[in-house]
Amino acid sequence: MPEGIIPELLIVLALVLLIAGVVVATRRRPKREGVATKEDIEAVEPAVETKAEPERPTQEVIETPSLVTAEPVARPTLRERLGKSRKFLGDRLADAFRGAPDDATWDDVEAALIQADIGIGAATKIVEDLRSKARERKVTEAGEVRSLLGEQLVELFDTDRDRALGFASDGPPVWLVVGVNGTGKTTTIGKLARDLSERGRSVALAAADTFRAAADEQLGIWAERTGSVLIKHQPGADPGAVAYDALQHVRAKGVDVLIVDTAGRLHTKTPLMDELGKVRRVIEKESPVQESLLVIDATAGQNGLVQAREFAEATGVTGIVLTKLDGTAKGGIALAIENELGIPIKLIGVGEGLEDLEPFDPKTYVDALLT
Amino acid sequence: MFDTLTGRLDDIFTRLRGRGRLSEKQVDEVLREIRLALLEADVSLKVVKAFVKDVKERAEGAEIHKSLTPAQQVIKLVSAALIDVLGHEAVGLEHSSRLPRVLLIAGLQGSGKTTAAAKLARLIKSDGRRPLLAACDLRRPAAVRQLQLLGEQVEVPVYAEEGAPDPVAVAGNALAHSREEGFSDLIVDTAGRMHVDKELMAELGSVAQRVDPTEILLVCDAMTGQDAVNVAESFVAEVDVTGVILTKLDGDARGGAALSMAYVTGRPIKFAGVGEKLADLEPFHPDRMVSRILGMGDVLTLIEKAESVFDESEAMAMEEKLRKAEFTFDDFLSQLKALRKMGPMSQVLGMMPGMGKLSIGGDEVEAQLPRVEAIIHSMTSQERNDPAIIKGSRRSRIARGSGTSVQEVNKLVKQFDEVKKLMKMMSGGKGGPRLPKGFKLPPGVGI
Numbered sequence: 001m002p003e004g005i006i007p008e009l010l011i012v013l014a015l016v017l018l019i020a021g022v023v024v025a026t027r028r029r030p031k032r033e034g035v036a037t038k039e040d041i042e043a044v045e046p047a048v049e050t051k052a053e054p055e056r057p058t059q060e061v062i063e064t065p066s067l068v069t070a071e072p073v074a075r076p077t078l079r080e081r082l083g084k085s086r087k088f089l090g091d092r093l094a095d096a097f098r099g100a101p102d103d104a105t106w107d108d109v110e111a112a113l114i115q116a117d118i119g120i121g122a123a124t125k126i127v128e129d130l131r132s133k134a135r136e137r138k139v140t141e142a143g144e145v146r147s148l149l150g151e152q153l154v155e156l157f158d159t160d161r162d163r164a165l166g167f168a169s170d171g172p173p174v175w176l177v178v179g180v181n182g183t184g185k186t187t188t189i190g191k192l193a194r195d196l197s198e199r200g201r202s203v204a205l206a207a208a209d210t211f212r213a214a215a216d217e218q219l220g221i222w223a224e225r226t227g228s229v230l231i232k233h234q235p236g237a238d239p240g241a242v243a244y245d246a247l248q249h250v251r252a253k254g255v256d257v258l259i260v261d262t263a264g265r266l267h268t269k270t271p272l273m274d275e276l277g278k279v280r281r282v283i284e285k286e287s288p289v290q291e292s293l294l295v296i297d298a299t300a301g302q303n304g305l306v307q308a309r310e311f312a313e314a315t316g317v318t319g320i321v322l323t324k325l326d327g328t329a330k331g332g333i334a335l336a337i338e339n340e341l342g343i344p345i346k347l348i349g350v351g352e353g354l355e356d357l358e359p360f361d362p363k364t365y366v367d368a369l370l371t
Numbered sequence: 372m373f374d375t376l377t378g379r380l381d382d383i384f385t386r387l388r389g390r391g392r393l394s395e396k397q398v399d400e401v402l403r404e405i406r407l408a409l410l411e412a413d414v415s416l417k418v419v420k421a422f423v424k425d426v427k428e429r430a431e432g433a434e435i436h437k438s439l440t441p442a443q444q445v446i447k448l449v450s451a452a453l454i455d456v457l458g459h460e461a462v463g464l465e466h467s468s469r470l471p472r473v474l475l476i477a478g479l480q481g482s483g484k485t486t487a488a489a490k491l492a493r494l495i496k497s498d499g500r501r502p503l504l505a506a507c508d509l510r511r512p513a514a515v516r517q518l519q520l521l522g523e524q525v526e527v528p529v530y531a532e533e534g535a536p537d538p539v540a541v542a543g544n545a546l547a548h549s550r551e552e553g554f555s556d557l558i559v560d561t562a563g564r565m566h567v568d569k570e571l572m573a574e575l576g577s578v579a580q581r582v583d584p585t586e587i588l589l590v591c592d593a594m595t596g597q598d599a600v601n602v603a604e605s606f607v608a609e610v611d612v613t614g615v616i617l618t619k620l621d622g623d624a625r626g627g628a629a630l631s632m633a634y635v636t637g638r639p640i641k642f643a644g645v646g647e648k649l650a651d652l653e654p655f656h657p658d659r660m661v662s663r664i665l666g667m668g669d670v671l672t673l674i675e676k677a678e679s680v681f682d683e684s685e686a687m688a689m690e691e692k693l694r695k696a697e698f699t700f701d702d703f704l705s706q707l708k709a710l711r712k713m714g715p716m717s718q719v720l721g722m723m724p725g726m727g728k729l730s731i732g733g734d735e736v737e738a739q740l741p742r743v744e745a746i747i748h749s750m751t752s753q754e755r756n757d758p759a760i761i762k763g764s765r766r767s768r769i770a771r772g773s774g775t776s777v778q779e780v781n782k783l784v785k786q787f788d789e790v791k792k793l794m795k796m797m798s799g800g801k802g803g804p805r806l807p808k809g810f811k812l813p814p815g816v817g818i
Contacts, residue, residue, distance in 0.1 A: 014693060014698070014706075014790050014793075014794050015703065015706055015707055015710050111416055114410060114416050114597065115415070115416050115597045116597070117413075117596040117597050117598070119411075120407060120410040120411055180594070180619070180622070181481070181483065181619060181647075182480070182481025182482060182483055182592065182619075183481055184480065184481060190512075211647070212517070213516075213517045213520035213521050213524070214513040214514075214516040214517035214519075214520050215513075215517075217512070217513035217516050217517075218511070218512045218513035218514075218516075218517070220513075221512035221513055222512060266619060266621060266622040267622070267623075268621070268622050268623050268714045268715060269621075269714070270711065270712065270714055270715065271712070297481060297592075297594075298598075299479065299592070299595050299596060299598045299599075299602075300594050300595070300596055301413030301594060301595060301596025301597065301624065301627065301628065302411060302412075302413055302596065302624075302625075303413070303594045303622065303623065303624035303625070304594070304596075306623060306624075307594075310715070324479075324480065324481075324565070326565060326567075327479070327565045327566065327567055327598065327601075327602075328566070328567060328598055328601040328602075329596070329597075329598035329601075330598075332596075333596065352480075352510070
């Protein structure tokens with residue numbers, strides 16, 4: 001081997017240069033007629049889909065509007081639970097808005113937003129907009145600027161969006177739960193199962209995480225605690241097969257909801273992401289997947305957006321579950337995900353208890369951050 | 372996405388070319404870019420501020436090297452400052468004169484403690500020692516079972532007490548047990564806990580008190596954002612953290628949390644989790660992390676990834692072909708298959724320093740791949756082996772067959788030829804390689 005050359009790297013470089021060259025070349029040329037590009041294909045797809053599945057069941061909204069349990073009074077409010085976040089951002093803003101705002105004030109607001117993991121780009125833009133708005137409306141009072149910021153943050157969410165979990169009009173709905181390792185998928189499923197069973201729905205849990213040691217046992221304990229049925233195979237079994245069997249089971253036994261737990265996987269592992277796509281397709285051959293819930297850890301940084309993009313491509317994510325909001329992390333990346341990818345945040349996890357899962361409400365969330 | 376720090380700094384200096392020294396304005400502008408790069412990499416704001424101040428001081432006193440461009444010079448400065456925080460070399464586990472040496476594993480939920488504990492046990496065992504794992508995560512359902520299964524896989528015994536409620540007691544019993552049985556190391560896995568949970572943090576303190584560990588290793592997810600600084604501060608306040616294990620580094624997060632952790636704890640990052648297999652725990656390399664955080668590409672990781680997907684002898688043969696410009700479209704197809712195993716193109720490109728210059732995204736490349744493949748699949752094997760014969764009617768046949776255009780076929784064939792020449796030059800090692808228009812060779816790619 002000649003000195004300094006790593007054969008593998010040379011090959012990679014050759015391939016990348018070659019492909020990159022072709023891309024640059026094609027990009028310079030205007031799109032040609034008659035050649036279907038990826039965009040064209042995608043543009044056609046929805047029409048094809050509706051034709052192919054005219055009987056696609058309409059989604060029925062969950063009757064209780066929330067996951068909140070019977071005695072909401074006894075439970076701490078989101079504001080209390082997000083206490084750490086509130087204190088953090090609230091203190092900053094209180095300091096920032098003492099007297100007339102100056103450059104340092106805006107820097108502080110920006111800093112607070114950055115520290116909420118909203119992202120530097122988004123934080124800068126929010127502050128810019130806020131400044132011009134404050135100028136327009138000739139705002140100098142601290143309270144006013146704060147409510148302006150609140151307004152602006154809420155605007156980043158689509159407040160009219162339906163954030164309820166999807167139910168099928170016929171047959172049991174299937175909810176797929178996906179995410180990178182350690183975000184809290186299995187725990188979220190336990191909480192979901194508990195909420196459903198409390199409201200009189202029977203639940204089946206499919207242990208399609210056949211990779212991690214004892215993952216099926218962990219889910220089994222949740223099944224026991226919530227009175228749900230567990231469908232599992234041997235460790236290392238094909239996750240698609242587990243999902244398929246679970247679907248057959250819920251149909252035969254008339255179970256109300258099927259929740260499929262999947263192994264945590266980094267979005268960069270192509271074969272694992274393909275496997276996830278396969279699990280979804282296996283289910284979809286039999287029944288539509290009402291929800292593909294991506295679980296995002298509130299402590300996640302800017303990589304969360306990349307995760308969401310990759311998972312959305314692999315499994316058509318329908319909603320975000322933002323977990324671990326009971327710490328000091330603000331989960332600002334979820335805002336970026338909803339804003340940029342249009343995937344709604346549907347649920348938030350605020351603790352280790354079975355009841356610590358709540359529906360997401362933009363106003364409450366922003367309010368909790370700013371009060 | 373590929374708007375790398377080096378690229379942005381280059382832009383600043385191109386605008387301000389001709390100056391021998393860094394002016395204060397330049398320095399400020401540069402520092403702003405560094406601040407941005409660090410924040411985008413998820414380094415905590417607090418740490419960024421302190422760090423940028425440090426770099427500014429260094430820049431003011433810096434000597435100007437004639438051989439370096441201003442951009443290179445600043446990068447060098449920043450890298451040096453980063454390495455000062457992250458450590459200059461990989462640091463292993465502390466030795467202990469007492470037996471067993473106790474290692475306590477702590478961290479937030481889902482950071483990867485149990486997996487890290489098993490990986491560490493495997494590593495220690497491979498050193499010829501006799502470790503024991505202690506299952507003290509009594510909170511998460513089936514956590515004990517998970518450790519037992521992992522213990523079986525790495526062939527390290529696990530101390531567990533069925534149904535025990537108190538992790539402090541279990542840890543104490545595990546210590547007594549390991550003394551009796553003459554184990555060399557005791558690795559204590561603990562439950563994930565929120566750093567704001569006073570009760571659980573105090574419990575961690577009690578476990579530490581009971582087993583008096585040589586090392587308290589804080590496990591941190593490489594994908595962590597701004598919160599890393601709060602987590603580190605809280606854990607350090609409760610127990611004497613001696614080192615950090617950075618997990619899930621095989622993803623594409625820039626990993627700024629590493630810097631936050633090292634800065635706040637003042638302790639070295641000792642190990643990095645780089646995969647789901649139990650062998651995937653490595654000593655932490657500060658220098659690689661620097662490139663990664665700054666978005667300067669990560670050639671070493673790229674090499675390692677490449678080595679894992681390309682067969683070595685095959686790669687050698689391929690390299691020979693490249694050198695002699697005998698690389699064919701068939702080779703291209705087979706290598707492309709391996710390349711795609713390395714992950715999404717965006718990630719592969721991201722690890723290549725200087726690829727920002729191409730101003731194309733990995734997604735775009737990914738999108739073009741099927742078309743490139745279609746064109747090659749529409750060639751006869753004769754054409755694949757000798758693209759020179761692809762002329763007029765062959766071209767239009769290939770275009771029809773692949774659903775592309777003659778121009779596209781042309782372009783691919785031409786590009787293929789250019790890259791072949793380039794590779795020959797590069798591997799020949801004679802003279803500077805001349806690159807086709809629009810390409811800039813990434814620095815440090817082994818020429």
